[in-house]
Amino acid sequence: ACLDEIEKKDSTLHAFLETDEKKIYDRVKEVENGIKAGKYTGPLAGVPIAVKDNICTRNRKTTCASRILGNFIPSYDAEAVRRIESAGMIVMGKTNMDEFAMGSTSETSAYGITRNPWDTEKVPGGSSGGSCAAVAADEVFAALGSDTGGSIRQPASYCGVVGMKPTYGTVSRYGLIAYASSLDQIGPVGKDVSDCAALLEASAGYDAKDSTSVLRKDLQFTRYLRQDLHGVKIGIPKEYLSEGLDEDVKRSLADAVQLMTKNGAVVEFFTLGLVDYVIPAYYIIASAEASSNLARFDGVKYGYRAEEFEGLHDMYKKTRAEGFGEEVRRRILLGSFVLSSGYYDAYYLKALKVKAMIKKAFDDAFLKYDMLIAPAAPSTAPAVGSSLADPLKMYLSDVYTAGVNLAGLPAISVPCGLDSSGMPVGLQFIGDCFQEKKIIQAAYAYE
Ligand code: GLN
Numbered sequence: 001a002c003l004d005e006i007e008k009k010d011s012t013l014h015a016f017l018e019t020d021e022k023k024i025y026d027r028v029k030e031v032e033n034g035i036k037a038g039k040y041t042g043p044l045a046g047v048p049i050a051v052k053d054n055i056c057t058r059n060r061k062t063t064c065a066s067r068i069l070g071n072f073i074p075s076y077d078a079e080a081v082r083r084i085e086s087a088g089m090i091v092m093g094k095t096n097m098d099e100f101a102m103g104s105t106s107e108t109s110a111y112g113i114t115r116n117p118w119d120t121e122k123v124p125g126g127s128s129g130g131s132c133a134a135v136a137a138d139e140v141f142a143a144l145g146s147d148t149g150g151s152i153r154q155p156a157s158y159c160g161v162v163g164m165k166p167t168y169g170t171v172s173r174y175g176l177i178a179y180a181s182s183l184d185q186i187g188p189v190g191k192d193v194s195d196c197a198a199l200l201e202a203s204a205g206y207d208a209k210d211s212t213s214v215l216r217k218d219l220q221f222t223r224y225l226r227q228d229l230h231g232v233k234i235g236i237p238k239e240y241l242s243e244g245l246d247e248d249v250k251r252s253l254a255d256a257v258q259l260m261t262k263n264g265a266v267v268e269f270f271t272l273g274l275v276d277y278v279i280p281a282y283y284i285i286a287s288a289e290a291s292s293n294l295a296r297f298d299g300v301k302y303g304y305r306a307e308e309f310e311g312l313h314d315m316y317k318k319t320r321a322e323g324f325g326e327e328v329r330r331r332i333l334l335g336s337f338v339l340s341s342g343y344y345d346a347y348y349l350k351a352l353k354v355k356a357m358i359k360k361a362f363d364d365a366f367l368k369y370d371m372l373i374a375p376a377a378p379s380t381a382p383a384v385g386s387s388l389a390d391p392l393k394m395y396l397s398d399v400y401t402a403g404v405n406l407a408g409l410p411a412i413s414v415p416c417g418l419d420s421s422g423m424p425v426g427l428q429f430i431g432d433c434f435q436e437k438k439i440i441q442a443a444y445a446y447e
Helices: 002-013 021-036 079-086 129-136 153-159 193-203 247-262 275-296 311-323 326-339 344-368 391-396 402-406 436-446
Strands: 016-019 048-052 090-095 142-147 162-165 185-190 233-237 266-270 371-375 411-418 424-431
Touching (some): 021 090, 048 129, 129 142, 129 153, 129 185, 142 162, 153 162, 153 411, 162 193, 233 247, 233 344, 247 411, 247 424, 275 326, 275 344, 275 391, 275 402, 344 402, 424 436
Parallel strands (some): 048 090, 048 142, 233 266, 233 371
Antiparallel strands (some): 016 090, 162 185, 371 424
């Protein structure tokens, strides 16, 4: 049934970069036999899933939607993929994204844009736009995405699905092609909160192959699917309601607050602080780490190599100039600049200090509140082609999501109504580190 939906819709939506029927049917056989043999016993056995194309899949192309990895076939699975497959899930294919996860619209892909299933003239958001569009269009039941500054939560909100970024260290990053290693997390996309909780449960877990992996004993997230908001203390940062927030999104947020209050939650506005520094700190740190992580793509070890060159340096230069798209080159330049001697202290080191202060501001908030709520994005999905001309404006739209990554927190975005043109709006529940259980319970009770 999922293959039928893909066949029907994906020539328009282009959520997938790859689906391989032979591999899918081979895997279906394997899972059927596994179920009969008692190898797969859980609720996810046989469920079709899509995987973002920056997550390595053995013997299956993994391109990061970049020309430079256009021919890259990993020899191993990412740990998250290994885990969902050992739960019996069936990987239907790899989803489109912004190149190397840099972007907010899925338009920086080297292989063409993805369209929003609610209105194909609109973007699905990004960078996990393919994963969210595929779930929204019923092409799959769930998907894995990655979130460095909002890349699961924002496209989930634009596509009217549920997306979650877990606490940093919860899902192994082994086999996730790095963008900004101190911020990157793999997370689930699903049709509702319980699907996301089940998928997170299957994909999370300690992994010695990721040095930032955390050993946790509280990974049974589906236990917290309870319809109870009674007495939950929720804070809304006042700064989030300032100019720039779309009126329709504001109205949806107000409706959500009313509903949660009616169901017993105590919702209060408070001053979080430092909100204006989130975007500058995020883009300095993310670009710095990206410039270092992407240094490995040099035409030698894997991926694309320029055809004509004179000597090694010329080969590097031409390979990288031809292999990376404009947005990726912009980030590499910005990142190399803020790391260069003479500017390191003024930009990179300062951004790290601001990051620590932002974490402290959230820590203080969680002394008073069980969780925070916020819009997932200042507006609903923009029209295709309207965002790329002004990168700075696009960067600013990450204001509600990127702070969560800087502080390493878990957050889940759930649909909370429609704007006046009928496009979905998303609401984020943000928890303290390792408090997925609280936000899963609240999001489940709310949805
Ligand atoms: N839009 C942000 C960026 O371009 C976030 C991307 C992400 O989370 N991968 O960096």
